[in-house]
Amino acid sequence: MSSTPLQQLIMQRIQRDGPITFAEFMQMALYMPGYGYYVTGPARMGWQGDYYTSTNISPLFANCVGRQLYQMWEQLKRPTPFVVLEQGAGRGHLAEGVRRWAKRDKGEDDFTTALDYRAEDIHMGQDAVAENEVSDTTAQPHVILSNELVDAFPVHILEKRNARLYEVYVHVQQDRLSEVLDEPSSPEVASYLDSYHIPWLSFNDGWRAEVNLAALRWMKQTARLLLGSSPRRKRRGFILIIDYGDRARALYTRHRSRGTLASYFQHQLTERPLVRPGEQDITAHVNFSALIQEGRTQGLRLYTFTTQRLWLESMGIDEELEWLRTHDFAVIETQRSSNQGQVALLQWYDVRQRAAALTDPAGMGNFKVLILKH
Ligand SMILES: C[S@@+](CC[C@H](N)C(=O)[O-])C[C@H]1O[C@@H](n2cnc3c(N)ncnc32)[C@H](O)[C@@H]1O
Incomplete structure (x- = not known):
């Protein structure tokens, strides 16, 4: 396999300073200025990229977010402006979809006028959200939302061996990047699983788990951004997080013996995160217990934690589907046997199939939706 320029840089650094944690490797592979996967090239989602999200699957997703x-x-008593900040917004398709839904469903009413939806992404030259202190200079958001952002933060990897936990480091061996095990790089990494009461000692040797410390830093910063710097912190608002993952006890089980780390190259799942650094996506499932606990520490309370399927249903995805059928596909009823009617019928099947993909319990329907409130 030919090596990438970033691979050369990573190897040079390791040869100079010694092995790096997997989290440091992932940080470089995804975010290194000029080279990282998320900061170079075109945004990678959609059918030509490496991944697609609920936003790309169907406009019904944005409608439900709307x-x-x-x-x-309404709960916040209809503020104007109503500032919504989307982090990790990619090309801004979710923002466009929500604005379109607001115009269609709410017309010129107060909500459409009040909605001030801001989309940010590291790809647009902005800073990585998990790594930088947030500033309070921009308009303070009422809602901060993200879809498939936290799964991209760099993770440490732990492996259980002989009744102990070791950490995975990246080293250079025979001119290639390879994994080695050593002591955990910090007390935070070493005690992470215990803080969620994971019985890892009873699991088999070779069992692995990812530790996303960047998610904790991000949660802290995001909560602070929501609450603002006012000493009494009276500001009310919500944080909405959608991603794949689960509560700690459901995520770190003996059955998931090799963890959840996954790399994607052109829609193909690859099992080799160390190859092609900068050219493939690397992700891990999100520990939602960590986000909930850190949110609570920051003064937020749990408002909703559910699956994407149940959340979409409670937001009225079926009504949205019915709206589409009666408004955009009426021709199916009125002129079913005409060419136009037949084409519309095929398009309608596609729309329905995409809605089913969003709620599929074995796929995106099992993603989790977390809402924290202040
Ligand atoms: C899987 S895409 C999701 C895009 C969009 N939210 C959607 O629903 O289609 C993840 C996005 O998060 C961005 N991203 C990843 N890490 C980030 C970070 N640390 N700070 C800001 N944006 C980040 C990436 O550039 C990418 O556009």
């Missing part, structure tokens, strides 16, 4: 934001706006 419905959720409308409910939040």
